[in-house]
Each structure stands twice: as structure tokens, then as C-alpha cells.
Amino acid sequence: MIHGNGPVLLTPGPLTTSAATREAMLYDWGSWDEAFNRMTKSICRDLLAIVSGHDDFVCVPMQGSGTFAVEAALGSLVPHDAVVLVPNNGAYCARMLKILERLGIAAVELKFHDDEPASVARIQAMFERDPRITHVAQVHLETSAGLLNPLDEIAALCAQHGKRLIVDAMSSFGALPIDVSKGGIDALISASGKCLEGVPGMGFVIVRRSLLEASAGIARSLALDIHDQYAYMLKTTQWRFTPPTHVVAALRAALDQFFAEGGQPERGTRYRSNCAALIDGMTALGFEPYLDADVQAPVIVTFHAPRDTSYDFKRFYEAVRDAGYVLYPGKLTDVETFRVGCIGAIDADDIRGAVAAIGRALQTLNVSVAT
Numbered sequence: 001m002i003h004g005n006g007p008v009l010l011t012p013g014p015l016t017t018s019a020a021t022r023e024a025m026l027y028d029w030g031s032w033d034e035a036f037n038r039m040t041k042s043i044c045r046d047l048l049a050i051v052s053g054h055d056d057f058v059c060v061p062m063q064g065s066g067t068f069a070v071e072a073a074l075g076s077l078v079p080h081d082a083v084v085l086v087p088n089n090g091a092y093c094a095r096m097l098k099i100l101e102r103l104g105i106a107a108v109e110l111k112f113h114d115d116e117p118a119s120v121a122r123i124q125a126m127f128e129r130d131p132r133i134t135h136v137a138q139v140h141l142e143t144s145a146g147l148l149n150p151l152d153e154i155a156a157l158c159a160q161h162g163k164r165l166i167v168d169a170m171s172s173f174g175a176l177p178i179d180v181s182k183g184g185i186d187a188l189i190s191a192s193g194k195c196l197e198g199v200p201g202m203g204f205v206i207v208r209r210s211l212l213e214a215s216a217g218i219a220r221s222l223a224l225d226i227h228d229q230y231a232y233m234l235k236t237t238q239w240r241f242t243p244p245t246h247v248v249a250a251l252r253a254a255l256d257q258f259f260a261e262g263g264q265p266e267r268g269t270r271y272r273s274n275c276a277a278l279i280d281g282m283t284a285l286g287f288e289p290y291l292d293a294d295v296q297a298p299v300i301v302t303f304h305a306p307r308d309t310s311y312d313f314k315r316f317y318e319a320v321r322d323a324g325y326v327l328y329p330g331k332l333t334d335v336e337t338f339r340v341g342c343i344g345a346i347d348a349d350d351i352r353g354a355v356a357a358i359g360r361a362l363q364t365l366n367v368s369v370a371t
């Protein structure tokens with residue numbers, strides 16, 4: 001693919017965007033402009049359609065990075081007397097626990113290792129052991145390692161036990177199949193700058209309409225109040241507080257390209273092909289993926305760092321960046337790793353280019369890859 005002058009970002013957001021998406025930002029929209037507000041409305045309609053959210057769901061956009069939308073959802077939709085179970089297998093799950101703690105919401109952590117998917121049986125056992133639990137806050141794709149959690153099974157379990165389920169689908173939305181019409185999911189959170197390939201700056205919460213309507217006055221924050229944002233938008237068609245106009249315009253363009261590509265199934269196919277090219281190429285260089293293939297999502301891959309004492313992530317990163325590709329540091333606490341993203345407006349040729357640059361960097365730095 002043809003990129004701008006910048007490097008190819010192999011990171012889970014911000015990521016490489018297309019020229020058409022960047023060009024959509026060359027216009028200054030006013031927040032009162034009816035065409036701008038129709039654009040917001042069309043984006044919300046399209047985001048709902050991607051996960052089969054029909055009339056019983058609504059999409060509420062929220063200014064800020066993905067975490068702002070996660071905090072907005074938890075702080076606006078979880079009542080004061082709730083107890084939230086958080087299956088934890090990585091840094092984004094831990095972040096939800098931290099948000100809940102800050103908000104003064106009771107939480108129960110269910111710990112898994114960071115290469116181990118959340119287990120439906122263990123979640124069910126927690127429901128039985130601790131009947132105070134009212135909610136589950138689940139990360140769909142734990143971006144820390146690139147691990148896929150079994151969302152459909154967890155949603156079915158929550159529906160069966162009458163627990164509310166709030167899903168951080170930040171790095172899976174648009175790339176992996178999600179269907180809220182099957183039941184079990186009450187709220188789903190993602191953002192503009194991940195698999196939808198927009199630029200960062202806007203999150204959104206897809207929420208069951210009846211739950212949102214029953215949530216007036218719950219929010220612990222003024223700015224991050226999902227219910228107020230929704231109510232204000234319904235009344236005025238405008239965002240409450242200054243909208244990220246260029247981000248919205250870029251997301252409109254990115255969604256047009258998303259649907260032209262064939263929507264979620266085709267985006268998923270391209271990412272799987274990127275991921276396969278990455279793992280093949282890196283394995284040929286001697287690298288070893290951290291996760292087992294059956295739990296690896298095609299979004300970001302964690303590799304063991306070389307054991308060679310001359311390896312230093314910063315120097316490695318800089319050598320690869322100078323060749324035009326940006327890698328991502330590891331986020332695991334107990335092993336030395338680094339990560340390479342498969343998402344963004346890139347294809348398998350870009351990935352092969354990145355792998356070649358990694359191979360050359362190792363040679364230049366005189367690092368051998370025995371892991």
C-alpha cells in the first residue's frame with residue numbers, strides 16, 4: 001500500500017491510516033453545522049450496524065482516547081450498589097480495576113495468567129461463590145499480549161445468570177465478529193483509532209437502550225457522562241462540549257473505506273493475512289511468539305526478546321524505525337518481550353517489509369535471535 005511520508009506504524013493505535021482518511025481532516029467543521037451533526041449521526045448508525053445493534057441499542061460517542069470511553073461507560077452505567085467481576089489477564093483488565101477503584105465501585109478480581117484466556121467455568125464458579133456480583137467487565141481482546149477472550153461464551157453465561165456485561169472491545173471492534181443481538185452484552189466500548197483505522201480522539205459506547213435510559217444521574221463525572229451526552233444529542237443533534245471535529249470527519253472516511261473493503265469479515269481476513277505473514281517471517285528469523293496459536297488474535301503479536309546480552313529494545317526500536325517501521329514495546333511483567341501490530345491501513349507486503357527491516361536491524365546491531 002502507499003503511505004504518507006511517515007513511518008508504517010505497527011502499533012495498536014495510533015496506527016497507519018490511509019491517505020483518504022488523512023485527507024478528510026483538511027476541512028474545518030463547525031460544531032453547529034448541520035452536515036457535521038448528520039455525519040456524527042451516520043457514524044453512530046454505522047457503528048451499531050457493525051455489531052448488529054438494532055433498535056434496542058444506541059451508540060453514544062465520547063471525546064478522548066479509548067480509556068475515556070471505558071471510564072465513561074463504567075462510571076455512567078454501573079449503579080452505586082453494584083459489584084463488578086473483572087476477569088484479569090492483562091494491563092487493560094487491570095486498568096478497568098483501577099478505574100472502578102477510583103470511582104468507588106466495588107470490584108472482584110478473577111486473576112488469569114497473561115497467556116491464558118478467561119475461563120467461563122471459573123467465572124461461573126465466582127458467580128456461585130459470590131452472589132453479590134451484579135456485573136462483569138470483560139476485555140474482549142487483551143492487547144497486552146494479543147490474547148483473545150471467549151466473548152460469546154461469557155455473554156451467554158452472563159445472560160443465563162442475569163449479570164450485566166460491559167465489554168472493552170477496543171482492539172477487536174471491526175476486526176472480529178461481535179453480535180450484540182444474540183444477547184448477554186449490555187454495553188460495548190471501542191474507539192476511532194484501532195481496527196476501524198480512523199485517527200485517535202473519539203471513543204464510543206454501544207449500550208442497551210433500556211439500560212442507558214435507566215442510568216440518568218448515575219455518572220460520577222460531568223464530562224464523562226454517557227447518559228447526558230446521549231440526552232443532549234437527542235435534543236440538539238450536537239455533541240455536549242466541543243466535538244473532535246477532524247477525528248469525526250476522519251472516522252466517517254475510514255468507515256466508508258471499511259464498508260467498501262467488505263466490512264468486518266474482510267477486515268478480519270486482511271488482518272489474519274498480515275498476522276500470518278508476520279509470524280511466518282519472524283519465525284524464520286528465529287523469533288518465537290509468546291502466545292499459543294489458538295489464543296492469538298490477529299491484531300498484535302508478542303514476541304520473546306532475543307536473549308543475546310547485546311539486545312536492547314530502544315536501540316532495536318530505533319534501527320527498525322530508521323528503516324521506516326515503528327514497533328511497540330512489550331507490556332508483560334515477567335518476561336522480556338516486544339510487540340508488532342497487524343492492524344491499520346497495511347497489507348502483508350508491508351509486514352514483509354517490516355520483517356526484512358527487523359532482520360537487517362539485528363545484523364547491524366549484531367544481535368543473534370536465539371530466544
Ligand SMILES: *Cc1c(COP(=O)(O)O)cnc(C)c1O
Binds near residue numbers: 066139142170
Ligand atoms: C487501546 C486500548 C484501550 C484504550 O487505550 P487508550 O490508550 O486510552 O486509547 C483500552 N482497552 C484495550 C483493550 C485497548 O487495546
